[in-house]
Amino acid sequence: xxxxxxxxxxxxxxxxxxxxxxxxxxxxxxxxxSTIGAAFLSQTIKIKSPNKDNDQENDEDxxxxxxxxxxxxxxxxxxxxxxxxxxxxxxxxxxDVTAKDSLNKAITWVDELKSKVDDEKxxxxxxxxxxxDLISSTNDINESANSPGRQVDLLDAENFAKEHNLLFxxxxxxxxxxxxxxxxxxxxLLYKQKLEDDALNKKDTNENEDRSINVALSRPSTNxxxxxxx
Amino acid sequence: MAVVKERRASMAERKPSFxxxxxxxxxxxxAGMEDPLPEKTPEEVDVVIVGTGLxxxxxxxxxxxxxxxxxxxxxxxxxxDTTPTLTIEQLTQWVRNVNKGLIPFYTNAQIYVxxxxxxxxxxxxxFGIDLVPKVLFAQSDMLTxxxxxxxxxxxxxxxxxxxxxxxxxxxxxxTNTKQEIFTDQTIPLMTKRNLMRFLKFxxxxxxxxxxxxxxxxxxxxxxxxxKFKLNQTQSSELIFSIGLCYNNDVATPxxxxxxxxxxxxxxxxxxxxxLFSKYGSAGEISQGFCRSAAVGGATYKLNTALESYDPTxxxxxxxxxxxxxxxxxxxxxxxxxxxxxxxxxxxxxxxIHRLVVAIEKDCKQWFGEQESATVVVFPPxxxxxxxxxxxxxxxxxxxxxxxxQGTNLWYLTSVEKGENxxxxxxxxxxxxxxxxxxxxxxxxxxxxxxxxxTGSPVINEKYLKExxxxxxxxxxxxxxxxxxxxxxxxxxxxxxxIFKTQKKDTTDDTTNGNKDNGVxxxxxxxxxxxxxxxxxxxxxxxxxxxxxxDDFFDVDFEDEDITTTNNNRMxxxxxxxxxxxxxxxxxxMKN
Numbered sequence: 001x002x003x004x005x006x007x008x009x010x011x012x013x014x015x016x017x018x019x020x021x022x023x024x025x026x027x028x029x030x031x032x033x034s035t036i037g038a039a040f041l042s043q044t045i046k047i048k049s050p051n052k053d054n055d056q057e058n059d060e061d062x063x064x065x066x067x068x069x070x071x072x073x074x075x076x077x078x079x080x081x082x083x084x085x086x087x088x089x090x091x092x093x094x095x096d097v098t099a100k101d102s103l104n105k106a107i108t109w110v111d112e113l114k115s116k117v118d119d120e121k122x123x124x125x126x127x128x129x130x131x132x133d134l135i136s137s138t139n140d141i142n143e144s145a146n147s148p149g150r151q152v153d154l155l156d157a158e159n160f161a162k163e164h165n166l167l168f169x170x171x172x173x174x175x176x177x178x179x180x181x182x183x184x185x186x187x188x189l190l191y192k193q194k195l196e197d198d199a200l201n202k203k204d205t206n207e208n209e210d211r212s213i214n215v216a217l218s219r220p221s222t223n224x225x226x227x228x229x230x
Numbered sequence: 231m232a233v234v235k236e237r238r239a240s241m242a243e244r245k246p247s248f249x250x251x252x253x254x255x256x257x258x259x260x261a262g263m264e265d266p267l268p269e270k271t272p273e274e275v276d277v278v279i280v281g282t283g284l285x286x287x288x289x290x291x292x293x294x295x296x297x298x299x300x301x302x303x304x305x306x307x308x309x310x311d312t313t314p315t316l317t318i319e320q321l322t323q324w325v326r327n328v329n330k331g332l333i334p335f336y337t338n339a340q341i342y343v344x345x346x347x348x349x350x351x352x353x354x355x356x357f358g359i360d361l362v363p364k365v366l367f368a369q370s371d372m373l374t375x376x377x378x379x380x381x382x383x384x385x386x387x388x389x390x391x392x393x394x395x396x397x398x399x400x401x402x403x404x405t406n407t408k409q410e411i412f413t414d415q416t417i418p419l420m421t422k423r424n425l426m427r428f429l430k431f432x433x434x435x436x437x438x439x440x441x442x443x444x445x446x447x448x449x450x451x452x453x454x455x456x457k458f459k460l461n462q463t464q465s466s467e468l469i470f471s472i473g474l475c476y477n478n479d480v481a482t483p484x485x486x487x488x489x490x491x492x493x494x495x496x497x498x499x500x501x502x503x504x505l506f507s508k509y510g511s512a513g514e515i516s517q518g519f520c521r522s523a524a525v526g527g528a529t530y531k532l533n534t535a536l537e538s539y540d541p542t543x544x545x546x547x548x549x550x551x552x553x554x555x556x557x558x559x560x561x562x563x564x565x566x567x568x569x570x571x572x573x574x575x576x577x578x579x580x581x582i583h584r585l586v587v588a589i590e591k592d593c594k595q596w597f598g599e600q601e602s603a604t605v606v607v608f609p610p611x612x613x614x615x616x617x618x619x620x621x622x623x624x625x626x627x628x629x630x631x632x633x634x635q636g637t638n639l640w641y642l643t644s645v646e647k648g649e650n651x652x653x654x655x656x657x658x659x660x661x662x663x664x665x666x667x668x669x670x671x672x673x674x675x676x677x678x679x680x681x682x683x684t685g686s687p688v689i690n691e692k693y694l695k696e697x698x699x700x701x702x703x704x705x706x707x708x709x710x711x712x713x714x715x716x717x718x719x720x721x722x723x724x725x726x727x728i729f730k731t732q733k734k735d736t737t738d739d740t741t742n743g744n745k746d747n748g749v750x751x752x753x754x755x756x757x758x759x760x761x762x763x764x765x766x767x768x769x770x771x772x773x774x775x776x777x778x779x780d781d782f783f784d785v786d787f788e789d790e791d792i793t794t795t796n797n798n799r800m801x802x803x804x805x806x807x808x809x810x811x812x813x814x815x816x817x818x819m820k821n
Contacts (some may be wrong), residue, residue, distance in 0.1 A: 039381070042566065072524035077531040080310050081517040083384055086509065212629035213600045215389055215505055217382040220498050 001044070003065040004190050005087055008107040010094035012076045014102055015130040018173035019094060026176055038155040041068045047187050061166035066090075076094055085116040090124040091188045096128040097170060100151040107160065122198050124189050126167035126182055129157055239526045272529060274555045275729040277775060278546050279752075280536045281563025282310035282763075284362070284512045286752050287519035288768035289561065291379060293784045294526030296776065299555060302520065302528050304566070305535035309520055311360045311563050312755050315513025315632070318343060318354040318588075318708055321487035324361075328712060332556040335568045335578050335754055338652070339712035347590070347707050357708070357740070358632035359586055360485075362755045363624050364511040365390060365504040365605065371663055372515075373505075377391040380787055381518040386509070388630065391502035394606045395471045396658075397463060401596075401606065401665055404471050421464060428458045428468070433493060433728040435486040442482050449478050449487035463646035470609040474759055476619045476645055476720050477610050484721060491762070504760070505605055506624075508631045536560075536568050541748025559775045560749040569743040575751055578715035581653030582757045585711045587659060591626055591704030593638045593666055602629035606662065613657045619646045621658040622759050637707060645720050663703050687790060718756035718763070 008016040024043050046061035071086075074080050091113055095106035106127060114120040134152040154170065167185055170180035193230035232614050275300040279286050285311075306312050316324060321341065328339035349353060366373055366387070377384040393404040405414050411425055431438060445453040450473075454465040469475050473488040495503040507514045524530055535549035545556050564575050596604045608621040623642045628635045638664065642655045727760045753767050773779040 019551040029599075070525075072521060074521070074524045075531045076529070076532070079530040081521060082315075082511070082515065083521065093509050111779040212602050213387060214508075215387045217387055217499075219378050220368075 001063045001065050002191065002194065003067060004089040004092040004187075004224055005069065006092065007065045007069045007084060007113075008071055008077065008087045008092050008094065009106075009113060011096075011105045011109075012073070012098040014094045014099070014106075015173050016094045017034065017044050017070055017094075019128065019130060019171065020117045020228070022069060022173045022176050024068075036070065038180065039071070043068060044182075045161060045183060047184060047188055047191060047192075062191055064191065066183065066187070082116065083097060088113075088123060088127070089190060092126050092128055092186075093166075093181060094128045095152065096131050096156075097150055097152045098131050098134045098148055098153065103152045103160070104158055105127075110135065110164065110166070122193065124167070124186050124193070125164075126169065126186055127157065127161045128182055129154075129170040130173055132170050132177065133174045178207075243464055247292060249721070258360075261364065272299065272301060272554060274557065275299045275625040276556070276558045277301070277530070278303070278536075278554065278556050278560045280561065281306070281311035281534075281566045281752065282309045282520055283752070284313040284516045284519075284755065284764050285560065285771070286311065286563060287523065287768045288375070288514040288642065288765060289752070289771050290528050291310070291381075291526060292524040292768060293775065294523040294528040294770050295379075295783060296781055298558070298776075300528040301531070301535070302521060303531045303534040303548065305533070305549070307505050307533050309517045309532070310361075310513040310809050311516075312565055312714075313512035313516050315510030316349055318359070320354075321359050321708075321710060323693040327711065333417040333565050334567065334575075335564055335715040337713045338631075338713075339710070341580075342706070342708065344705065344707045347705070352634050352707065355640070356634040357588060358510045358512045358513070359588075359639065359708075359710070360513050360632075360641070360713075361584070361625075362512045363643075364604075364761055365506050365624060365759060367491055367504050367760050368498040368502070369491070370495070370762060371765045375765055376515070376518075379519070379522055379783055382524050384518045384521060385507050385514060387505045387507055389500055389598070389601055390504045390603045390605065391601060392596060392604040393471045394596065394604060395467050396606065396608045396612050396661065397466060401465050402467075404467060404770070411483075419457075421461065424458050424460055425464060428460065429455070429493065431458075432490050435483075435490065437641055442486065445482040449481060450475070450477055450480055450482050455481045462795070466609045466675070469559060470620050471605070471607045472609070474622065475603075476757075480721065502598070502601075506626070506630065508629075510632055512761075515761070525535070525660060530547070532651070536562060536566060538568050538745040539749055553689060561752055561771060561775075562749045563752050565752055567751075572746050573580075573743050574744060574746050574749070576717045576753075578717050578754055579650070580645065580716050580719050581647070582714045582716060582759070583644045583646060583655055583711070584653075584714060585640075585655040585659065585709070587640045587642075587706060587710075588633060588708040589638045589640060589663075589666075589704050590636060590664060590682040590707055591609055591625060591638060592636060596625060596666075597627060602627035608658050608661075611653055613661070616650065616657070617646060617654045619644055623658065623662065624759070643759070651713070655711065667703050714754065714755055716754040718753055720757050739819065755794055 008020065010016050020041055020144050021077070022042050040063060044063055044065045046063055049062050069084060071080060071084070076083070084171050093113070095102040110125060110127070112122070113125065117123050119209050129152060157170075158168055160166075167182075169178050169185075171182060173179060232568075252293040268296060276379075277291050277293055279300060279302045281305040281621045282302060283369055286302070290300050293300050300361055308316065310316075314320075320575075322343060323519060324333070325341040327333050328336045339413055339425040339655060366376075376385075392400045396402075397402060403647075405417070406412055409418065411422055411429075418424070431441065435442060441457060442453060445457075446595050450469050451462075451465050454460040454468065455462075460468070467490055468479075469480065470487055472716045473480075473485050474492075475485055475488060492503045501503065520528075520530065531548075537549055538545040539546045539556075544556050546560055547693045548554075564578065567575055575688060593604075596606070603624065603626045608617065610618055610620055613621065621642055623639075625639060626632055626639045630639075633639045638658070642658055644651050644655055644658075712789070750771065756763055771784055772782050
């Protein structure tokens with residue numbers, strides 16, 4: 001199974017956590033599994049292998065596990081720790097389509113992100129406009145009364161995303177619209193990236209002599225030094 | 231100890247919505263969905279913690295998971311306060327601030343940065359330099375808490391098995407397993423037997439008071455020589471490399487506890503006693519606990535300083551103009567006090583000398599196989615007979631991810647009294663530099679290869695040339711020295727009294743004018759090379775605030791990954807540094 005770290009970014013109250021919750025809950029068939037913990041949410045999805053020689057036989061599923069890090073509110077005063085960004089493979093940068101300035105703020109988060117990660121070229125970033133339910137349901141009197149409607153132009157966001165090579169979606173965490181696509185698209189792209197990397201690295205796989213070992217703290221073990229290390 | 235306050239409501243009682251009906255486990259505060267976060271600084275919190283150092287961060291997480299609303303601030307732009315992991319640029323700025331007098335309890339900070347390398351071959355942020363480097367014993371309260379709190383999931387850990395002792399002008403790798411003792415040709419048979427006898431004893435030392443009681447107030451060296459007939463070399467290794475003690479005066483029971491810490495940690499995760507966290511030591515763990523606290527509901531605000539606290543109105547004012555009402559306590563790092571001259575700050579009587587050096591050199595020959603760190607100890611007297619205290623060094627290679635490939639970070643620490651500390655650290659550094667240049671030619675297998683067919687040695691000229699070139703001492707990329715003060719004397723935990731001094735002042739208005747009346751000061755980092763003592767200090771603070779430490783991290787995250795084996799192994803006292811009560815219990819216990 002391939003595992004990737006995905007971080008959420010964006011200002012407070014744009015609905016970052018809601019998007020993840022929607023994604024995780026929907027895919028969990030109601031029954032919440034035991035992956036929820038204090039650290040992060042884990043979610044495994046299956047994508048179709050985008051094989052070149054295509055069709056028939058090779059349409060096996062590829063399991064992609066996301067380790068999703070929420071900001072836990074530490075973004076509110078721009079107090080995210082380096083630990084948060086470290087080794088992130090993907091980022092979902094969220095703004096609120098009904099809040100005027102929120103795209104601009106999302107843009108500063110993209111900059112911040114790029115300045116914090118080691119290899120920004122490899123990082124898959126998806127720009128996501130949330131809360132489209134608040135603009136599409138204008139026929140609902142209650143909602144439209146409280147909601148300012150669309151404040152961020154779809155084209156502006158789309159253009160920005162294109163310019164900076166970001167994926168782009170508008171979603172509603174409330175109704176679930178578009179949420180799934182965000183993560184499947186990221187998974188597909190990460191997998192594609194992996195295949196390309198593998199092809200490049202094939203020649204010099206032997207140069208890995210300097211591999212160091214990590215210790216899995218959750219698995220103490222005696223007598224068998226190999227079983228504890230990954 | 232303290233007057234026990236009425237136990238305050240636990241997490242479960244205070245926030246029942248957090249607990250699932252069918253199971254008692256706690257799920258994280260998933261900010262945003264059910265409970266939209268407020269935009270501004272909260273107006274009312276239970277506890278304000280100022281400074282995001284290791285002990286404060288553990289405290290913040292413990293309080294948050296207990297159900298307290300914590301506002302955790304730091305005047306710096308980074309996490310860690312007294313225990314941060316810094317880039318070279320940040321460290322340079324930090325040194326500047328110390329010299330401007332902006333950071334109390336640090337003096338004599340100096341830094342050299344190689345201008346032809348840093349910023350050219352290497353970037354400032356390729357380095358993660360800890361002000362307080364530490365290693366993690368495999369059996370320790372910190373490791374248990376990292377697992378229990380799940381903070382370990384934010385981090386990566388690597389093993390460290392090689393301990394070197396500098397003795398008689400050379401570096402000896404420690405002989406520390408039974409197997410190694412058996413097979414070591416250099417140890418005489420009689421000594422082997424004595425060593426084995428001692429190792430067997432020390433694992434259950436409290437059960438044999440008849441052996442050590444007469445030495446309660448005598449030195450460990452005396453004890454080892456008289457009771458186990460161990461010579462100076464053996465006892466020095468036991469006391470300073472395995473026990474990681476500082477000087478010959480350490481009392482026997484304390485030293486026994488520390489030696490056992492090492493031995494009991496062996497073979498828990500593999501054939502090594504300690505681990506270290508990648509990307510930084512205490513700075514990394516501080517960040518981890520802060521994140522845990524945030525998940526538990528704490529509010530974080532960097533770049534914010536404490537302006538004042540009024541214990542009568544319970545209003546805290548911050549540098550950004552905001553205010554908050556505190557229902558319980560304000561905990562402040564001495565380095566972030568609003569009034570550095572305040573008499574409320576506990577005396578920081580003990581000096582620690584620290585030197586950190588980035589070296590352009592591979593030091594693989596000092597590391598264990600597939601490892602990237604080692605501990606080097608200079609016992610008392612080993613530096614031209616001049617040092618009364620041991621110099622302890624931790625060396626990290628680039629796989630620790632705190633320095634770029636081809637470089638190493640060397641951390642040297644001494645608690646030498648007087649003004650000699652810096653010179654002694656420099657002497658130790660010089661000794662190590664000399665040794666690494668010499669060893670690179672003696673040890674490297676690449677120079678001499680054996681012909682597969684004939685078996686005769688073949689000299690690899692290319693390597694020989696390279697190795698000869700390296701006889702020149704490796705280039706120093708960065709070197710930083712400073713002195714830090716602490717109230718925690720070596721080998722001890724923070725004294726609980728220091729947390730209680732200020733309360734009486736709150737009624738005495740004549741002493742007013744202090745901006746810090748009524749706050750609790752957290753302790754400065756101790757000189758301890760491991761994390762021992764940090765959790766004890768956090769617990770004492772916790773108890774001062776909550777009234778009892780019964781529910782300190784009383785959380786139960788469901789997790790299929792964690793086996794219970796870890797708990798079963800805890801047959802010994804987990805920390806070599808325990809509070810006094812615990813230690814007495816240990817000593818009284820008889821068989």
